Amino acid sequence: MRSANRSDGRDGLPAFFWAAAPFVVLILLWQLVVELFDVSPLVFPSVPAVLRAGLDGLADGSLAAHVGASLLRVATGTALAVLVAVPLGMAMGTQRGIAAFFTPLLRFFSVLAGIAWIPIATLWFGYGFGAIVFVIFNAVFFVVTYNTVLGVSTIPIELRRAAASLGAARLAIVREVLLPGALPNIVTGIRTGLGFAWRGLIAAEMIATSTGLGYMLFLARDFYRTEVIVLGMILVGAIWLALDRLLLAPLERRTIERWGLVRPT
Amino acid sequence: MKELVVENLSKVYFDPRLGERVTALDGVSLRITPGEFVAVAGPSGCGKTTLLNLIAGFLEPTSGRILLDGREIDGPGPDRGVVFQSYALFPWKTVLENVAFGPRMRGLPRAECEARARRWLELVGLGHVANRYPRELSGGMQQRVGVVRALANEPEILLMDEPFAAVDAQTRMTLQEELARIFEERRPTIFFITHDVNEAVFLADRVLVLSKGRLREEIPVPIPRPRRWAALVENDSFKALVGRVLQAVRTA
Ligand SMILES: Nc1ncnc2c1ncn2[C@@H]1O[C@H](COP(=O)(O)OP(=O)(O)OP(=O)(O)O)[C@@H](O)[C@H]1O
Numbered sequence: 001m002r003s004a005n006r007s008d009g010r011d012g013l014p015a016f017f018w019a020a021a022p023f024v025v026l027i028l029l030w031q032l033v034v035e036l037f038d039v040s041p042l043v044f045p046s047v048p049a050v051l052r053a054g055l056d057g058l059a060d061g062s063l064a065a066h067v068g069a070s071l072l073r074v075a076t077g078t079a080l081a082v083l084v085a086v087p088l089g090m091a092m093g094t095q096r097g098i099a100a101f102f103t104p105l106l107r108f109f110s111v112l113a114g115i116a117w118i119p120i121a122t123l124w125f126g127y128g129f130g131a132i133v134f135v136i137f138n139a140v141f142f143v144v145t146y147n148t149v150l151g152v153s154t155i156p157i158e159l160r161r162a163a164a165s166l167g168a169a170r171l172a173i174v175r176e177v178l179l180p181g182a183l184p185n186i187v188t189g190i191r192t193g194l195g196f197a198w199r200g201l202i203a204a205e206m207i208a209t210s211t212g213l214g215y216m217l218f219l220a221r222d223f224y225r226t227e228v229i230v231l232g233m234i235l236v237g238a239i240w241l242a243l244d245r246l247l248l249a250p251l252e253r254r255t256i257e258r259w260g261l262v263r264p265t
Numbered sequence: 266m267k268e269l270v271v272e273n274l275s276k277v278y279f280d281p282r283l284g285e286r287v288t289a290l291d292g293v294s295l296r297i298t299p300g301e302f303v304a305v306a307g308p309s310g311c312g313k314t315t316l317l318n319l320i321a322g323f324l325e326p327t328s329g330r331i332l333l334d335g336r337e338i339d340g341p342g343p344d345r346g347v348v349f350q351s352y353a354l355f356p357w358k359t360v361l362e363n364v365a366f367g368p369r370m371r372g373l374p375r376a377e378c379e380a381r382a383r384r385w386l387e388l389v390g391l392g393h394v395a396n397r398y399p400r401e402l403s404g405g406m407q408q409r410v411g412v413v414r415a416l417a418n419e420p421e422i423l424l425m426d427e428p429f430a431a432v433d434a435q436t437r438m439t440l441q442e443e444l445a446r447i448f449e450e451r452r453p454t455i456f457f458i459t460h461d462v463n464e465a466v467f468l469a470d471r472v473l474v475l476s477k478g479r480l481r482e483e484i485p486v487p488i489p490r491p492r493r494w495a496a497l498v499e500n501d502s503f504k505a506l507v508g509r510v511l512q513a514v515r516t517a
């Protein structure tokens with residue numbers, strides 16, 4: 001474990017370089033094609049135009065506002081989903097009856113999770129924060145519930161029995177055994193769910209709001225601002241990569257190391 | 266005095282794969298008095314684990330009763346400590362937290378739980394690994410923690426299901442001697458399951474032979490304590506008793 005950490009630090013920079021290199025090539029190629037064929041900015045923007053759009057957005061604060069609005073919605077929807085999904089998953093993982101009742105429902109609704117909820121969400125919550133948070137909630141909720149159930153089922157029965165015969169009551173078993181034992185799966189579920197949520201978010205924001213990254217993309221289309229569209233697309237991808245690589249993946253790895261029933265190799 | 270009484274206990278499983286009922290225990294009665302070390306020996310599949318799981322409260326009997334101190338047991342409880350073959354230590358807790366778990370569940374103050382856990386760990390020479398995680402320990406050390414975790418909770422009876430079956434032969438003998446020593450010093454009540462006839466005779470005051478769900482024979486072990494392997498391997502009465510139990514297991 002210790003040696004793995006050391007090599008992490010040493011390999012960090014070259015790994016980043018090798019991951020960034022293909023993008024650099026792509027950007028160079030893009031600029032080359034735009035210049036060579038004299039592509040109209042109405043069809044596709046040049047690299048400097050996108051950079052300028054980014055700098056303008058930073059200067060007038062609109063970029064930060066859009067990104068901030070999107071992140072706040074994702075954070076709220078995810079937090080609410082985890083708060084409901086983990087207790088439900090715990091109950092399903094321990095009570096056969098509850099599992100039997102909810103499993104078919106979850107299976108059905110997990111197909112609908114995502115943008116299929118936008119029409120009804122906008123009817124219920126109106127256009128804006130509530131409707132989009134609801135879509136995010138749906139995207140995260142089912143995956144986290146499923147992974148919580150899975151996590152509980154991987155806990156050896158002996159661990160529950162040991163806790164019970166050491167005097168742990170029902171709630172104490174949940175707190176001391178089921179929750180920590182299922183935590184690696186729960187974190188994996190959150191990571192997967194957030195991936196769905198991020199994609200759903202962009203789609204929902206195109207329809208159901210007047211701020212956020214998705215809205216920025218969609219609005220730019222009406223004004224033929226291809227440089228803003230491409231800037232938005234780059235941000236959607238880049239923010240997710242940063243979120244996943246810098247926050248979620250390390251969190252998942254640490255959880256497995258610290259709480260995992262089996263050691264990661 | 267808290268006596269364990271098992272009355273006419275039966276357990277029938279339904280095996281969904283075979284689509285038929287399996288009688289794992291068939292009218293077992295026994296009695297364990299406080300401070301007694303009772304071993305159950307028998308071939309694989311004879312119902313040993315089933316018997317222990319029923320006493321622990323992990324399973325419900327099909328018929329019959331289990332009484333501890335005159336009261337029928339109802340589910341698992343801290344009056345019956347269990348040591349598992351798979352150790353069953355909490356992997357996300359340190360060794361100290363594992364041993365302190367029982368006292369903590371009983372609501373004792375944290376400092377006292379830790380002090381008690383530390384005392385027990387030192388008793389088996391594990392004071393120096395108190396802050397390690399179970400996976401960092403060898404199998405033998407993990408099972409020492411398993412035994413001490415159960416003992417630190419001061420149960421009325423200790424239930425052990427083949428606790429030393431997963432460690433190498435050398436370590437097994439050490440663990441057996443340690444358990445014998447703890448028993449000689451503190452006289453806990455122990456119900457010990459094994460398929461190792463030598464182990465049963467070495468440890469127990471009384472060996473019950475179980476076969477096909479029924480108790481076939483009861484063999485007292487009048488070998489004086491303290492018991493140590495060095496003295497017993499060549500001891501004639503030890504060898505004779507092992508032979509007797511082996512005979513009973515094989516013909517049962
Ligand atoms: N959950 C179960 N469902 C169906 N049959 C079972 C179940 N558990 C045990 N059995 C059966 O009951 C019988 C007794 O099993 P048990 O585990 O008590 O034996 P054992 O003496 O502990 O064996 P071993 O020495 O292999 O551990 C066996 O025939 C076994 O196949």
Ligand SMILES: [Mg+2]
Nearest residue numbers: 313314315426
């Ligand atoms: Mg068994």
